[in-house]
Amino acid sequence: IAKEVAKLLEMKAQLGGDEGKHKFVLKTPKGTRDYSPKQMAIREKVFNAIITCFKRHGAEVIDTPVFELKETLTGKYGEDSKLIYDLKDQGGELLSLRYDLTVPFARYLAMNKITNIKRYHIAKVYRRDNPAMTRGRYREFYQCDFDIAGQFDPMIPDAECLKIVHEILSDLQLGDFLIKVNDRRILDGMFAVCGVSDSKFRTICSSVDKLDKMPWEEVRSEMVGEKGLSPEAADHIGEYVQLRGGPDLIERLLQDPKLSQNKLAKEGLGDMKLLFEYLTLFGIAGKISFDLSLARGLDYYTGVIFEAVLLQQENDHVEEPVSVGSVAGGGRYDGLVGMFDPKGRKVPCVGVSIGIERIFSILEQRVEASEEKIRTTETQVLVASAQKKLLEERLKLISELWDAGIKAEVLYKKNPKLLNQLQYCEDTGIPLVAIVGEQELKDGVVKLRVVATREEVNVRRESLVEEIRMRTSQP
Amino acid sequence: IAKEVAKLLEMKAQLGGDEGKHKFVLKTPKGTRDYSPKQMAIREKVFNAIITCFKRHGAEVIDTPVFELKETLTGKYGEDSKLIYDLKDQGGELLSLRYDLTVPFARYLAMNKITNIKRYHIAKVYRRDNPAMTRGRYREFYQCDFDIAGQFDPMIPDAECLKIVHEILSDLQLGDFLIKVNDRRILDGMFAVCGVSDSKFRTICSSVDKLDKMPWEEVRSEMVGEKGLSPEAADHIGEYVQLRGGPDLIERLLQDPKLSQNKLAKEGLGDMKLLFEYLTLFGIAGKISFDLSLARGLDYYTGVIFEAVLLQQENDHVEEPVSVGSVAGGGRYDGLVGMFDPKGRKVPCVGVSIGIERIFSILEQRVEASEEKIRTTETQVLVASAQKKLLEERLKLISELWDAGIKAEVLYKKNPKLLNQLQYCEDTGIPLVAIVGEQELKDGVVKLRVVATREEVNVRRESLVEEIRMRTSQP
Numbered sequence: 001i002a003k004e005v006a007k008l009l010e011m012k013a014q015l016g017g018d019e020g021k022h023k024f025v026l027k028t029p030k031g032t033r034d035y036s037p038k039q040m041a042i043r044e045k046v047f048n049a050i051i052t053c054f055k056r057h058g059a060e061v062i063d064t065p066v067f068e069l070k071e072t073l074t075g076k077y078g079e080d081s082k083l084i085y086d087l088k089d090q091g092g093e094l095l096s097l098r099y100d101l102t103v104p105f106a107r108y109l110a111m112n113k114i115t116n117i118k119r120y121h122i123a124k125v126y127r128r129d130n131p132a133m134t135r136g137r138y139r140e141f142y143q144c145d146f147d148i149a150g151q152f153d154p155m156i157p158d159a160e161c162l163k164i165v166h167e168i169l170s171d172l173q174l175g176d177f178l179i180k181v182n183d184r185r186i187l188d189g190m191f192a193v194c195g196v197s198d199s200k201f202r203t204i205c206s207s208v209d210k211l212d213k214m215p216w217e218e219v220r221s222e223m224v225g226e227k228g229l230s231p232e233a234a235d236h237i238g239e240y241v242q243l244r245g246g247p248d249l250i251e252r253l254l255q256d257p258k259l260s261q262n263k264l265a266k267e268g269l270g271d272m273k274l275l276f277e278y279l280t281l282f283g284i285a286g287k288i289s290f291d292l293s294l295a296r297g298l299d300y301y302t303g304v305i306f307e308a309v310l311l312q313q314e315n316d317h318v319e320e321p322v323s324v325g326s327v328a329g330g331g332r333y334d335g336l337v338g339m340f341d342p343k344g345r346k347v348p349c350v351g352v353s354i355g356i357e358r359i360f361s362i363l364e365q366r367v368e369a370s371e372e373k374i375r376t377t378e379t380q381v382l383v384a385s386a387q388k389k390l391l392e393e394r395l396k397l398i399s400e401l402w403d404a405g406i407k408a409e410v411l412y413k414k415n416p417k418l419l420n421q422l423q424y425c426e427d428t429g430i431p432l433v434a435i436v437g438e439q440e441l442k443d444g445v446v447k448l449r450v451v452a453t454r455e456e457v458n459v460r461r462e463s464l465v466e467e468i469r470m471r472t473s474q475p
Numbered sequence: 476i477a478k479e480v481a482k483l484l485e486m487k488a489q490l491g492g493d494e495g496k497h498k499f500v501l502k503t504p505k506g507t508r509d510y511s512p513k514q515m516a517i518r519e520k521v522f523n524a525i526i527t528c529f530k531r532h533g534a535e536v537i538d539t540p541v542f543e544l545k546e547t548l549t550g551k552y553g554e555d556s557k558l559i560y561d562l563k564d565q566g567g568e569l570l571s572l573r574y575d576l577t578v579p580f581a582r583y584l585a586m587n588k589i590t591n592i593k594r595y596h597i598a599k600v601y602r603r604d605n606p607a608m609t610r611g612r613y614r615e616f617y618q619c620d621f622d623i624a625g626q627f628d629p630m631i632p633d634a635e636c637l638k639i640v641h642e643i644l645s646d647l648q649l650g651d652f653l654i655k656v657n658d659r660r661i662l663d664g665m666f667a668v669c670g671v672s673d674s675k676f677r678t679i680c681s682s683v684d685k686l687d688k689m690p691w692e693e694v695r696s697e698m699v700g701e702k703g704l705s706p707e708a709a710d711h712i713g714e715y716v717q718l719r720g721g722p723d724l725i726e727r728l729l730q731d732p733k734l735s736q737n738k739l740a741k742e743g744l745g746d747m748k749l750l751f752e753y754l755t756l757f758g759i760a761g762k763i764s765f766d767l768s769l770a771r772g773l774d775y776y777t778g779v780i781f782e783a784v785l786l787q788q789e790n791d792h793v794e795e796p797v798s799v800g801s802v803a804g805g806g807r808y809d810g811l812v813g814m815f816d817p818k819g820r821k822v823p824c825v826g827v828s829i830g831i832e833r834i835f836s837i838l839e840q841r842v843e844a845s846e847e848k849i850r851t852t853e854t855q856v857l858v859a860s861a862q863k864k865l866l867e868e869r870l871k872l873i874s875e876l877w878d879a880g881i882k883a884e885v886l887y888k889k890n891p892k893l894l895n896q897l898q899y900c901e902d903t904g905i906p907l908v909a910i911v912g913e914q915e916l917k918d919g920v921v922k923l924r925v926v927a928t929r930e931e932v933n934v935r936r937e938s939l940v941e942e943i944r945m946r947t948s949q950p
Contacts, residue, residue, distance in 0.1 A: 153889045395757065
């Protein structure tokens with residue numbers, strides 16, 4: 001019977017395969033999308049704001065290949081490794097698409113023996129996750145990373161990363177936000193004093209990480225049921241992870257009879273105190289919340305961790321607000337570069353990643369809801385003609401304009417109607433029309449028409465470039 | 476014996492595999508590379524020149540995913556299909572990395588029922604080719620594509636594509652260049668009158684395409700030996716493919732007793748004549764060569780094809796000049812969108828692709844050879860201190876500068892030496908140093924030092940931003 005079933009299944013698969021061939025599906029792969037010109041215009045605005053901020057902080061820029069040797073990614077992402085896209089073995093090296101920009105960065109540092117760099121990297125990363133595209137979660141998505149590598153005095157680069165998140169979220173005017181911070185050493189110390197054995201730190205940390213999506217009761221039962229923690233230990237953790245606050249809370253925990261006895265926790269709390277001093281100097285401490293429930297998923301963090309979330313708010317434009325998770329996150333990873341170095345030499349690093357897709361989803365929805373018309377080209381002038389048989393003259397004129405650096409278009413028709421040419425300007429937002437006609441050619445002038453006002457003025461041909469520049473000097 | 480050998484080979488492979496595990500290789504995948512900050516600075520200059528040109532011609536911009544459904548790419552690239560990177564089947568859809576930007580563009584048009592667009596797209600594409608990295612040939616490389624889709628009067632968009640190539644190669648100052656043009660219809664007509672059967676057009680076209688790398692004799696023997704063409708037909712082709720020239724040659728071929736009887740050739744020659752008229756209006760006909768040996772590898776071209784090559788020249792800086800192939804290419808592909816449309820509706824397209832990696836190789840080598848120092852950051856000022864215990868004051872000041880939009884850095888040390896701070900400016904090209912000290916703090920001033928001249932001046936704190944802006948207004 002099993003044999004027969006297998007045969008039938010095979011036949012079905014073949015049929016299915018053939019059907020598939022006929023019904024070719026015209027789509028992008030699951031969890032991915034194209035960007036239309038309108039979406040690109042929004043995306044470029046966001047990128048510009050982010051790049052401007054990264055450059056303001058003196059960052060260099062690097063780029064790495066979209067795929068890495070498979071073994072470069074192995075053992076860096078813990079449970080998430082199953083989400084890595086592998087390439088087919090076509091002979092040669094085994095490759096995987098990058099899962100983030102942090103591991104390639106660490107590989108780059110080790111490979112080039114760089115011990116000191118401040119760099120940004122904006123590129124696509126790939127995760128075979130369950131896409132939730134309306135909420136801005138994709139399988140192919142951009143990350144905008146800023147990282148500081150090097151041996152420095154504590155918390156100065158860490159504080160700068162938080163300042164950067166604050167600047168970007170403020171610049172983009174996404175509404176009110178909060179940046180949660182914690183420290184892996186505080187978490188580990190907390191686990192230790194609650195009676196969690198060392199070997200369970202990472203897995204219990206993963207459970208804590210779910211607190212932003214699950215109620216405590218569920219997380220507790222995962223800890224006790226699936227992960228075999230004692231109910232007392234879980235309840236003890238439960239008390240700690242409810243705590244959030246600022247410098248006061250840090251002081252309180254530094255006085256905590258158990259936590260203050262734990263070396264890791266004490267180190268973490270001391271650095272957290274210092275961090276808040278620097279954040280106060282930067283004038284941003286008000287937006288930062290020391291939050292003991294923040295754990296972050298990735299394995300490689302070793303110190304400060306943080307995550308920025310947008311706060312729910314009234315929004316005049318949008319009826320159903322986009323539900324977004326964190327829009328930025330990061331932390332310190334002092335051991336990752338050492339994993340690549342042949343001699344295990346460590347390069348301490350701290351960095352932040354801006355979650356551009358979610359930010360983009362919000363802004364796109366905002367544009368959709370508003371009446372705002374977004375131009376997708378920068379064309380300053382359309383070269384047009386009122387009469388027939390002037391294609392040659394149009395081409396000659398537009399060539400002059402291009403060579404002078406003017407952004408110009410022409411309709412690709414031998415004899416377009418003037419009305420169609422003007423309509424094209426209306427549709428695409430081109431502000432000026434340069435009209436050539438028999439009379440203008442004789443007089444050595446071009447008729448310049450302002451689309452918005454319908455004003456027309458004859459401009460001497462040799463002054464045309466200057467006139468167009470003047471009239472379009474404001475973007 | 477065969478069995479034993481197989482066993483031994485397997486054992487060897489296993490040993491090799493284990494060795495491999497221990498000796499983890501720290502590298503990027505074959506045929507790929509990282510871009511260092513210095514390389515990125517050069518790359519961004521080239522991109523800016525290209526994007527500026529594309530925008531000058533009124534192009535919108537789109538983006539598509541790095542991978543497509545495997546079947547989207549199937550049957551589009553002829554013999555080159557074997558170079559496509561496939562992703563591993565991890566359940567779900569079968570995917571491949573994009574091989575160029577043209578097929579994704581055609582898929583995008585068909586999927587969104589767009590019949591009229593002028594767009595550019597700058598992104599990485601992937602080919603499992605034999606890399607020749609010193610000559611700028613990689614497995615992962617950027618393409619910069621500009622395409623015009625839509626039903627228009629003949630040769631106007633085609634001429635604009637050539638104008639764009641001319642503008643970009645001139646802007647980038649790569650030295651003298653030549654743009655070869657031909658037309659697939661002229662090639663097919665030529666094959667027909669030489670006695671090649673229809674079914675052999677594409678494969679003979681592939682042989683002709685090799686003429687830039689092989690002498691005619693080898694190409695001829697491939698045609699006759701491997702592809703079964705008669706020696707007479709091959710010799711006849713051999714006469715045609717030696718021809719190159721301008722409008723004169725077009726006229727001569729229009730008079731050619733055989734070619735002028737072939738419908739396809741006649742159409743192609745008529746359009747070529749029109750193209751040269753437009754190129755003359757654009758003032759670029761002098762750099763264009765109608766070249767009957769130009770064939771282009773890809774299957775999807777249907778009309779005009781072209782390729783830009785740099786001409787060998789004396790180069791003062793470089794001892795061994797980089798040997799580069801074509802730096803731009805493109806053509807008309809009127810059938811590709813119809814291959815994706817469920818009803819086969821065609822959208823005529825013509826486009827150009829700029830081969831950025833080869834251009835980049837030349838410019839990089841030129842920079843290496845020159846003494847030119849390239850800055851990799853844009854930092855305007857370093858916030859420094861002359862005495863100890865002023866970290867807080869440095870952080871307060873730099874925060875003010877960042878908030879005012881000044882690009883500023885600070886050393887991540889509690890008590891850095893002034894000399895080290897000045898040295899950092901020398902190394903990275905930061906032009907100004909803002910020095911805080913006890914006395915300056917009391918007086919409400921900051922000492923501003925010009926790194927190049929060592930000039931120092933006290934600036935009132937409230938005027939500092941203005942002063943820095945003024946002194947760094949020239950880039």
